[in-house]
Amino acid sequence: MNSVITLQFANQDKDGPHGIEVTLAPPPYNRMAMMDGPAIHGAFVSSLPAARNDTDPVAQTVFQIRQPGRYYYLCQYLGHTADGMYGKLIADSRPDTKNHNTP
Ligand SMILES: [Cu+2]
Incomplete structure (x- = not known):
């Protein structure tokens, strides 16, 4: 398996900065899982400032x-994972049989 992932992250929150990191640590995040560092080299976008007016800060990594x-993605900011800023990313080595072009 060798999948190239392009991750584009936009902070649409006008109230504060956020980041994103891919980790192997599953929830619950009652410890600072972000301190493990990213599970994969490059799977990390550091802090993006709060959104302003019509401009959402955007960063991309490959x-x-x-x-x-x-794998799990989470926001590195302390307490943000407790607020639900995380999710699961499943990497499956089986052939992709679904048509992703359907809206
Ligand atoms: Cu956050």
Whole structure:
């Protein structure tokens, strides 16, 4: 398996900065999982400032997933994962049989 992932992250929150990092640590995040560092080289976008007016700060990173499995993305800011700023990313080595071009 060797999947190239392009991650584009936009902070649409006008009240504060956020970042994103891919980790192997599953929830619950009652510890600072972000201190483990990203699970994959490059799977990290550091702090983006709060959005202003009509401008959402945007950053992009490209990384490779070589191992199938469950990964998690989270915001590195203390307390943000407790507020739900995380999710699951499943890397599956089976052939993709779904048509992703359908809206
Ligand atoms: Cu956040």
